[in-house]
Amino acid sequence: MQIAGKKINDILVVSLEGELDHHTAGEVREYIDNLLEDPTIRNLIIDMKKLKFMDSSGLGVLLGRYKIISRRGGELGVVGINTQIDRIFVVSGLYKIIKAYDDLKQALNDTGGY
Amino acid sequence: MQIAGKKINDILVVSLEGELDHHTAGEVREYIDNLLEDPTIRNLIIDMKKLKFMDSSGLGVLLGRYKIISRRGGELGVVGINTQIDRIFVVSGLYKIIKAYDDLKQALNDTGGY
Amino acid sequence: MIQGGIDMDKINEMRLRFLSKSSNESFARVTIAAFASQMDPTLGEISDIKTAISEAVTNAIIHGYEDKTGYVEVYAAIYPNKFVVEVSDEGVGIDDIEKARQPLYTSKPELERSGMGFTVMETFMDELKVISAINQGTKVRMVKYIRSSINKIGRSE
Amino acid sequence: MIQGGIDMDKINEMRLRFLSKSSNESFARVTIAAFASQMDPTLGEISDIKTAISEAVTNAIIHGYEDKTGYVEVYAAIYPNKFVVEVSDEGVGIDDIEKARQPLYTSKPELERSGMGFTVMETFMDELKVISAINQGTKVRMVKYIRSSINKIGRSE
Ligand SMILES: Nc1ncnc2c1ncn2[C@@H]1O[C@H](COP(=O)(O)OP(=O)(O)O)[C@@H](O)[C@H]1O
Ligand SMILES: Nc1ncnc2c1ncn2[C@@H]1O[C@H](COP(=O)(O)OP(=O)(O)O)[C@@H](O)[C@H]1O
Numbered sequence: 001m002q003i004a005g006k007k008i009n010d011i012l013v014v015s016l017e018g019e020l021d022h023h024t025a026g027e028v029r030e031y032i033d034n035l036l037e038d039p040t041i042r043n044l045i046i047d048m049k050k051l052k053f054m055d056s057s058g059l060g061v062l063l064g065r066y067k068i069i070s071r072r073g074g075e076l077g078v079v080g081i082n083t084q085i086d087r088i089f090v091v092s093g094l095y096k097i098i099k100a101y102d103d104l105k106q107a108l109n110d111t112g113g114y
Numbered sequence: 115m116q117i118a119g120k121k122i123n124d125i126l127v128v129s130l131e132g133e134l135d136h137h138t139a140g141e142v143r144e145y146i147d148n149l150l151e152d153p154t155i156r157n158l159i160i161d162m163k164k165l166k167f168m169d170s171s172g173l174g175v176l177l178g179r180y181k182i183i184s185r186r187g188g189e190l191g192v193v194g195i196n197t198q199i200d201r202i203f204v205v206s207g208l209y210k211i212i213k214a215y216d217d218l219k220q221a222l223n224d225t226g227g228y
Numbered sequence: 229m230i231q232g233g234i235d236m237d238k239i240n241e242m243r244l245r246f247l248s249k250s251s252n253e254s255f256a257r258v259t260i261a262a263f264a265s266q267m268d269p270t271l272g273e274i275s276d277i278k279t280a281i282s283e284a285v286t287n288a289i290i291h292g293y294e295d296k297t298g299y300v301e302v303y304a305a306i307y308p309n310k311f312v313v314e315v316s317d318e319g320v321g322i323d324d325i326e327k328a329r330q331p332l333y334t335s336k337p338e339l340e341r342s343g344m345g346f347t348v349m350e351t352f353m354d355e356l357k358v359i360s361a362i363n364q365g366t367k368v369r370m371v372k373y374i375r376s377s378i379n380k381i382g383r384s385e
Numbered sequence: 386m387i388q389g390g391i392d393m394d395k396i397n398e399m400r401l402r403f404l405s406k407s408s409n410e411s412f413a414r415v416t417i418a419a420f421a422s423q424m425d426p427t428l429g430e431i432s433d434i435k436t437a438i439s440e441a442v443t444n445a446i447i448h449g450y451e452d453k454t455g456y457v458e459v460y461a462a463i464y465p466n467k468f469v470v471e472v473s474d475e476g477v478g479i480d481d482i483e484k485a486r487q488p489l490y491t492s493k494p495e496l497e498r499s500g501m502g503f504t505v506m507e508t509f510m511d512e513l514k515v516i517s518a519i520n521q522g523t524k525v526r527m528v529k530y531i532r533s534s535i536n537k538i539g540r541s542e
Contacts, residue, residue, distance in 0.1 A: 023250035137407035
């Protein structure tokens with residue numbers, strides 16, 4: 001699993017590359033929560049363009065970050081999910097609380113009203 | 115396994131795509147021997163650029179075709195073998211009887227004196 | 229050596245046993261996908277099977293064995309029109325299977341489990357059966373009907 | 386459940402059992418390569434392991450079981466600096482192992498076997514042991530030392 005993060009205004013953008021399952025969930029969670037200690041971050045966008053696989057362990061990671069972000073009044077968005085991950089999102093009803101975007105630009109524009 | 119063959123003068127060029135093991139050896143053998151029924155074919159070039167894997171079952175296929183071709187006074191050449199297949203060639207001493215070329219043009223130029 | 233057998237329809241089968249380590253989750257997915265690919269399934273079918281396997285194997289590792297190490301076993305069989313896969317552990321077992329299968333139910337919310345594992349298996353596969361007994365382990369049996377395979381298998385053998 | 390065990394050095398292990406069908410040759414290669422990849426081997430090391438596995442599994446299928454169907458078993462284990470793999474069948478067995486291991490020796494020239502299987506295993510792996518008895522089957526044990534793994538394994542667990 002390769003993880004990269006950058007801050008754009010009050011938005012944290014995290015890119016994931018690899019497979020998000022129970023084995024890799026821990027490092028993703030720690031990586032994001034570490035950056036979220038910065039209190040000026042309100043919104044989170046996860047770039048999944050290079051994420052090849054995600055199962056319900058990934059759902060747990062997303063839901064956990066969603067809780068932190070909504071407590072701050074922010075939004076959680078995802079970018080570039082593939083068909084396999086889309087199926088997981090549909091089954092779990094995740095689209096009801098997490099917004100999905102085709103590309104990062106669109107996500108940044110829409111998030112936090114930029 | 116995908117196999118394609120074409121005749122250029124007295125040379126039969128056979129391209130292999132996939133993995134040549136015991137499971138696929140039979141169809142490769144049958145395909146080539148079928149075309150070799152044409153008595154005007156003297157030389158055989160096997161294009162392995164898209165062959166990802168070969169084991170000693172593949173050696174058996176090559177040695178069998180080598181026998182047929184040398185009985186006709188022709189040559190057997192291979193094109194574009196990868197590192198894994200090169201290792202098999204080295205171990206088996208196959209380079210002593212089969213010529214290896216980087217590309218098909220070179221192989222055609224060299225084979226049968228064209 | 230086996231000559232025939234009762235299950236004459238079965239085209240191929242495999243059994244995989246590995247340690248309950250999280251690094252084996254992706255290994256199990258790759259293995260079962262490689263085996264199932266003999267049926268010439270669609271990309272969607274393979275990806276459904278991969279996801280379902282991932283859920284069942286993860287459950288065996290984190291719920292079945294918790295912090296201990298044990299063996300997870302995956303059995304898979306190819307039939308003319310279906311793929312059968314069973315994931316078993318000899319772990320703690322499930323007390324109330326009906327409750328466990330409910331969407332969002334998890335016994336480990338502290339681990340950020342979503343409680344959606346069984347729901348994913350049920351949605352992505354065509355059949356799901358869970359057999360379990362306290363301290364005797366759990367077996368999850370799943371079936372996926374593969375539409376594309378019927379005429380193709382014969383050809384590749 | 387396993388707590389510790391004698392072989393304390395062993396980091397991971399798996400056991401795979403499948404039918405002696407030729408379509409399982411590539412399946413076995415993919416599976417063992419996926420398991421071994423946890424050691425972070427080089428491409429060359431993985432490709433050596435794949436080739437050696439292919440030879441041993443093919444031998445079990447065509448020599449061990451000839452035209453019958455039986456089970457082939459592949460066991461693999463990861464140690465800090467080595468990869469161990471064993472391929473077993475319960476087939477006809479080998480009468481004269483020394484002769485069988487000689488380069489170019491094959492009992493099935495009519496099938497266009499090259500007689501180079503054992504030579505390939507020996508060259509591509511660091512250790513090769515063959516245990517066999519007539520009508521009791523054959524076990525081939527191979528070891529490959531993986532130079533790159535020592536410090537990497539801990540990280541990915
Ligand atoms: N192999 C197993 N062994 C013991 N308990 C299990 C097993 N699989 C599932 N369970 C129980 O069923 C519950 C629901 O499982 P699941 O739907 O996959 O959600 P999650 O894994 O997110 O908890 C688990 O929380 C656990 O209590
Ligand atoms: N698993 C096995 N069961 C029975 N005989 C075997 C087995 N593996 C190898 N042999 C014997 O050893 C010989 C040499 O094997 P090998 O070097 O792989 O060459 P090849 O497979 O091309 O014959 C075989 O021809 C066969 O007689």
